[in-house]
Structure formats: structure tokens, C-alpha cells
Amino acid sequence: MTTSGHVDNGNASSILTIEADHASKLFGNRKAVNDVSFQIKRGEVVGFLGPNGAGKTTTMRMLTSYYTPDIGNVKISGIDTQESDLETRGKIGYLPENNPLYGDLLVHEYLSFVAELRGLSGKDKIRNIDSAVEEVRLTEVYYLPISFLSKGYKQRTGLAAAILHRPEILIMDEPTEGLDPNQRVSMRDLIKSLGKDRTVLMSTHVLGEIEGTCDRLLVINRGKLIADDPVSTISRRVRSSKSVIVEVQGTSVEKSLKKLKDITDLEREDGIGDRKKFLLTFDGENDPRPDIFRMAKDQNWVLWELRESELKLQDVFQALTAQNPNLETDGDNQTSPEIDRLN
Template identity: 40%
Template sequence: MDIIVENLTKIYGSQHAVDDISFKVRTGEVLGFLGPNGAGKTTTMKAITSYLNPTKGNIRVGEFSVAEQAEEVRKNIGYLPEQNPLYPEMPVIDYLKFVAEIQGIEKSIIKARILEMVNICGLEGEKHKKIGELSKGYRQRVGLAQALIHDPDVLILDEPTAGLDPNQIIEIRELIKTIGREKTVLLSSHILAEVEATCDRILIINKGKIVADGSADELRKQAKGQEIIILTIEDADSNEVFDALKAISSVELVDKKDGNNRFEIQSRANESSRRAIFSMCVDNGWPLTEMTPVETKLEDIFRELTMN
């Protein structure tokens, strides 16, 4: 089931929480929703789950319109809200049973589904405890279990790993990845490494608008534009090397780094100087001991797009 968001706008008073955004999430895709706090991630997710009515715009989940067939949409969505609200006085098993019944799962398979969820989410030892007695990590698992219990085609997860320890984070990421192979997953986070590790595609939004859309690699390529290489050449006169490097036509900038015959080289847009540098070293007989391409970090892209 695809999620199609068209021209979604949500206005609170005079503030545009979400400003005319459109995107699509395809079946079998895990889309990561990135953005600073208050960028409109949660509002967009709430609109998709039919919790909020958009001021303008259409949202479709599969063939159902969120505005007109809310009940059908809700049947097909598993939703983990931000802060993961739960009933603290309910035992885990009772809560899962309640959600299963509300979702309209057939009575005969409810028990099996609950056991399956308990296994998948690692709740075996905690299933008879009251939710209020659980640690944050286990509560997050209960939240995931309730979102998954009716085997929905679409998963909306608002910061699914918030408050988990590193081991749990890795487990939950693995779980999301496994689920994401068959389902449509939209997850938000402001941990960049997490989005990179779990998501096929990244959507960065800022001040209610989409500022970037693509896989982590595509975003890097877009943001980078220019190739940057760190180079070390030993046993050669650094001034000579410097001049030779400047003479290469595709090189735009050469920077000397900490004296030790180390250089940072920036190429012209859409050109690569790596081959030319290699032949230069061969021609002059300089031993080339390091040539490292500098990767633009996702953090830098994020900062560049969302700071202004």
C-alpha cells in the first residue's frame, strides 16, 4: 500500500506547521522523515493517521482517502505516536488483547497474534506486568507490538527508538528493516545515523517544507557537488608538488595540511582529479601514500539545509 500525500498544508492560527508538501512512500520502502524539532514531522504523521484534519490537501493510503474513508485507513495503519502513550494500569497482555479486539482481529486468532507479537518484540518476561511498571525500553516495545498486532500494510512510527539503550536501538532497527521489506514504513527521527541505517529514502523537512528527498547517497552527491581528496606524497619537495597539483586542469583549490606533505584538493564541480593526480605522481616518481576521498557527512547536509 502506497502513501500519497498531495499539497498537505496545516495551519495553526497564523503559523504554517506544514506548508504545501507532497510526497509518496511506496510499498516495501522505508522512508525516514528528518527535520529539526517543530519542522512539521509529527503534524504530517498525525494527518496521515487521520488524527488531524489537514487545512488543505489530500492524503491517500492505498486506494483509501484519509478524509473520506478514515475507518478503512485506520484498519490498515499501525501507528506509534510520539511519547508512546499507553495505559499504565493495564497488564501488557490485556492491553494487546484490547488493541487486537479494537482492530477487529478474528477472535480465533487473537491469542496466536498476541503470542507472536510478544515473541517478535521480546516481551516474554514482561507480559504479565502492568505497563506502568515497565522500563522505557520495554514500553517502547509494547508500543511497537500494538502498532503491529493487526499486521498492517502501512506503519507510521514517530521516533521509534527514543529512550532506548544502544542494544535495544539496534534490535528495533533490525525489526523495522525486516518489517519494511513487505510493508510501507514512514518513520521520523532526529538521529541521522539511525535514518541512514534503517531507511531506503530520506525526506528532510524544515519549517513545514521539504528541503531534500532521496537516498543517503543521493543526498550526499547533491550536497557535495565537488570532489574533495586528502593526499599524502612522501619524499618530495612540498612546493614542487603544490605547483604540480595546481597545474592540473580539473583542480580548483589546493590546501597544504600540517606541513607533512599532506594536501587537501578540491576539484571543479562535476570533475574528478584522481586519475590526473596519479599520473602526475608516476611521471615525477613521487611515492603516493594516501589518497582519501572526503565524504560529506549527513550531519553537514542536514545542518546546511535546515539552518538559515
């Protein structure tokens, strides 16, 4: 794991947009965020991964000046949030998890309202609204009531509002939560597009959202940062084995699958009708699916499904905490139910 430590005051500071330096947040005698340090450079798209209650939202609220660190500090574009929070807030666009919108307003009315709250007027207001609507692809619903919109378009409306003032940083808390699979793909593409011109930090508890969107990953567990690495590096560390889901119709399926090379585990799952469905685990990095496909062909099975199993969040934490066993047993860092709800 790499950690950022203290901020370097050299030339790097000119391209750093987000800096957390040993930041902690306490609620009573409990630390919701404990001694977190990281740096994000201009133009990076960074994922912030952790289970519910890990400290993601609390950290993001410190970055946006909603909370003040009790220990350490946070800087936005080199400016300490505790010294000039109004200036640092102006550099950030924030999409919270609950994405508060006024359902009775038309989309264009809502964006006009937010623009005025941001101090925009006249030609600047019109130009910024037009630019945001085009960037998040809202044109076809621009004159519809927000209450009529799908979840995906509501998220896009929130994103447009977040970038109306042309911030250099965009922070999003669970931006794909509640979206259907097609909407998730569309939102991931949009986030990557938004990251071309600004720094993006997005939190999620879905690893697949990070792998398809971000260059780098911060992982937090029980208030402590346990990983800060490129997404590919963390994926390699976690994927020491491969898991494959296979669903077939045929005879002697389980007996045959157990003969596959490097198989370490076979778990029966619920199939449909007389289909047989299994979760197979293999050692090493070789993809076993070609061998399974050939086996199905040779055995005259009907192959209904054959795909690599998605890496689950618990797999990430099992791998990372296995390398840092103290993180699992550090009782002082466990949050209370009240703090879990805040996170």
C-alpha cells in the first residue's frame, strides 16, 4: 500500500487539488475518520471504496467543509479549508448520495435557481447552464418536471447543478446507487467524460463501478485508509484466484467440472428447472472459461451461462486486511451505531 503522508511543499503543490493531511473526525470519543492522509492531483479520477459505516461520507464532508477536521487539515487547491472555507467550497461541485431536488420544478427552472444561488446571472448564467446541460446530456428532458424523470435523469440533473459554477473538483457520493444496470453503464461513461476537464472523487461500495471508471483507488475501513494505489494494482493483489459462474443442462455435470485443472472449490447454486448452476473457484490467473466451453461441447451440454464472477467488496477487504491484520482487531477504531448512520 502507498500512503501520501505529509504534503510536499515543492512543485507538486501546484497540481494538487485535494490534500488530506492526518485528518481525523471525532463524534464524542469515537473516531469516525482516523488519521487519514492522501493527495489527489488535477485531472485524476479517483474512487473511494468502503463498506457502509467505513467513514466515506464523513471524509467527503470534511473535504467539502460540511465538517471541520478535529485533528489534521484539509486543503483544496492549496487552500486550508479551515482558513478560507467559502473560497474552497467555490472550487468544488458536490453530488450527495441523496441528491436533493425539487420535484415540482421543471429541470430548467431548477438549474436556473441553483445558478442564481451560485451568484450567476445574465450571459454567464445562460452560458453555464447551456454548457452543463450539454455536458451531462439533459437536453431531451430540459423542459420536463423533475418528478417525471427516471432515477438516471435525476442523477444527471444533480450533476448538472454540481458543475454549473465550473468547479475544478467534482465530488460524488454513491452516484450510481439505485440505478438499473443500463443506467449504471451510462453514468460510468458520463463520469469518465466529466473527468477529462476536472478532478473527480467518487465514493461507492461497488467495486465494479471503480474498475470501470477510475484510475486510482482509496480504500477505507473503520475510519482508516488501508489502501491507496492504482486500481489495477489493487485488483491484482485481490485476484489471486478466479471465480466463474456456469449454468448448464446435461448429465454428469458436477462430476465433470470437478476434474477441471486448478479447480479449488465448487459451490452449487440455485438453477432454473433442470439447469445446474455452480460457482467455481480456480487457483492462478489463467482463465478457465475456454476449458469449460470445450467440456460443455464435448459433453453435449446446453450452456446457459458462463461468466467470470464479479469481485465482491468483501473479497477486497479480506485480501487487504489479511495483509494488515491489526485493522480487523483495532477495537479503538470501531464506530458506534450513531456514527455508522452518519457515514
